[in-house]
Amino acid sequence: MKVRVLKKNEILFRQGDPGDGLYYIHAGEVGIYTDYGTAKQVKIAELYSDQFIGEMGMINGKPRNATVVSLMNGTQVEHLSDEDFAGFFEKNPVRAFQLMEQMSNRLRKITRRYLELCREAYVLIEKDAQAPAGKSN
Numbered sequence: 001m002k003v004r005v006l007k008k009n010e011i012l013f014r015q016g017d018p019g020d021g022l023y024y025i026h027a028g029e030v031g032i033y034t035d036y037g038t039a040k041q042v043k044i045a046e047l048y049s050d051q052f053i054g055e056m057g058m059i060n061g062k063p064r065n066a067t068v069v070s071l072m073n074g075t076q077v078e079h080l081s082d083e084d085f086a087g088f089f090e091k092n093p094v095r096a097f098q099l100m101e102q103m104s105n106r107l108r109k110i111t112r113r114y115l116e117l118c119r120e121a122y123v124l125i126e127k128d129a130q131a132p133a134g135k136s137n
Contacts, residue, residue: 002079006070011036012053012077017064019057021081024088024095025049028075036067046071052099058082 032045057064089096
């Protein structure tokens with residue numbers, strides 16, 4: 001196992017780093033940030049024990065799109081490279097289902113937000129279309 005123990009505020013990986021595998025959180029918690037360390041920094045999520053992080057970089061081979069930071073001392077993460085991936089899930093089949101569930105939940109959340117924004121845009125367009133000529137909202 002390639003388990004790494006992180007201190008509070010220690011960076012696991014940075015936005016823009018190569019997507020060289022994923023991580024399984026054995027213990028603790030991490031924060032996911034965009035533009036970490038800048039005035040535009042935004043925490044977009046927190047992940048906890050028995051969750052995965054960084055899977056998209058492994059799947060699509062693109063650079064990391066966020067920075068991951070430990071939120072507590074003693075956070076334990078295991079790095080899984082492409083080579084480790086199949087063996088990890090072979091030994092821990094339940095974890096494969098956890099990863100699929102986590103990704104499915106993320107996709108549902110993104111889809112829900114997308115539909116909300118579409119609904120908001122539709123309402124604005126309809127409102128503008130019903131406004132008297134020359135008066136746009």
